[in-house]
Amino acid sequence: MHCCYPYFAKPTDFDFLKVIGKGSFGKVLLAKRKLDGKFYAVKVLQKKIVLNRKEQKHIMAERNVLLKNVKHPFLVGLHYSFQTTEKLYFVLDFINGGELFFHLQRERSFPEHRARFYAAEIASALGYLHSIKIVYRDLKPENILLDSVGHVVLTDFGLCKEGIAISDTTTTFCGTPEYLAPEVIRKQPYDNTVDWWCLGAVLYEMLYGLPPFYCRDVAEMYDNILHKPLSLRPGVSLTAWSILEELLEKDRQNRLGAKEDFLEIQNHPFFESLSWTDLVQKKIPPPFNPNVAGPDDIRNFDAAFTEETVPYSVCVSSDYSIVNASVLEADDAFVGFSYAPPSEDLFL
Numbered sequence: 001m002h003c004c005y006p007y008f009a010k011p012t013d014f015d016f017l018k019v020i021g022k023g024s025f026g027k028v029l030l031a032k033r034k035l036d037g038k039f040y041a042v043k044v045l046q047k048k049i050v051l052n053r054k055e056q057k058h059i060m061a062e063r064n065v066l067l068k069n070v071k072h073p074f075l076v077g078l079h080y081s082f083q084t085t086e087k088l089y090f091v092l093d094f095i096n097g098g099e100l101f102f103h104l105q106r107e108r109s110f111p112e113h114r115a116r117f118y119a120a121e122i123a124s125a126l127g128y129l130h131s132i133k134i135v136y137r138d139l140k141p142e143n144i145l146l147d148s149v150g151h152v153v154l155t156d157f158g159l160c161k162e163g164i165a166i167s168d169t170t171t172t173f174c175g176t177p178e179y180l181a182p183e184v185i186r187k188q189p190y191d192n193t194v195d196w197w198c199l200g201a202v203l204y205e206m207l208y209g210l211p212p213f214y215c216r217d218v219a220e221m222y223d224n225i226l227h228k229p230l231s232l233r234p235g236v237s238l239t240a241w242s243i244l245e246e247l248l249e250k251d252r253q254n255r256l257g258a259k260e261d262f263l264e265i266q267n268h269p270f271f272e273s274l275s276w277t278d279l280v281q282k283k284i285p286p287p288f289n290p291n292v293a294g295p296d297d298i299r300n301f302d303a304a305f306t307e308e309t310v311p312y313s314v315c316v317s318s319d320y321s322i323v324n325a326s327v328l329e330a331d332d333a334f335v336g337f338s339y340a341p342p343s344e345d346l347f348l
Helices: 047-052 057-071 100-107 112-130 193-208 218-227 240-247 262-266 276-282
Strands: 012-021 026-033 040-047 078-083 087-093 145-148 151-156
Touching: 012 151, 026 276, 040 047, 040 218, 047 057, 047 087, 057 078, 087 193, 100 145, 100 193, 112 151, 112 240, 112 262, 112 276
Parallel strands: none
Antiparallel strands: 012 026, 026 040, 040 087, 078 087, 145 151
């Protein structure tokens, strides 16, 4: 093929091996590229469900954010996106150290040095997104993966909001109940400080085993988030407690990060022992090694997913012609969805 034509991937380029995750619009599958045996996580979304829920904007935002993310060590990378008449496919890095959620469930909570390391890598990724005017909005342990040696990788950019500079605000009500900032619950305008609130909630959960205002009754939990003071609990250092208080500040204008964003987080005494330069260059050895046996090891994924059978419909059968298998732009709703990397990254 001539190098000037981008090569759009298609379903038949891959062997789909295992279900490794599930979302509201489809599944995430472990796939092996037939040509070179490389492993990828392929997120397959049903167009019909996306359209029924009027979520095209979120899907396109996810694609756009993924394309901008190539430059950060703690954000998942997109290799290809393509579509068939019924489905959308994101071909992503396969990150197989497991969700932070998986490890937290198994261990209940983490020692402070381990929680600090993860919080720093997460903060670094969020700071980078903010620097390119993106608010992440959905930080939670299920969206934080560990790679094969234990570094953090943020995934799932479906709720990202693009074009939000430091002083801009947006008002969309979205996110996961346990991690919502007070201003989001109040449906007030909010800005990128919602991400710092979420960082506080995740750090609290890593240290104590539950999100800060957790309650089984969602209405009561929202009330706690809005009105209940953060209760000081033993077991963590004073600097850990102070960063939790400053991140989980109910008034976003007084929250840590409100004035100078990531810089304020970096300069907090909680992170004093840590070199941010070394962190971003992955020179700090992770405090926990997921011990994966190889690039296709799925031991860190929930058996509830991996024991499911891979739906036949994901793989277009061989009697379909290539044109049917991968359409450039199948319909108006997803114009510009398909992405192929610059020619040097091709696998022809």
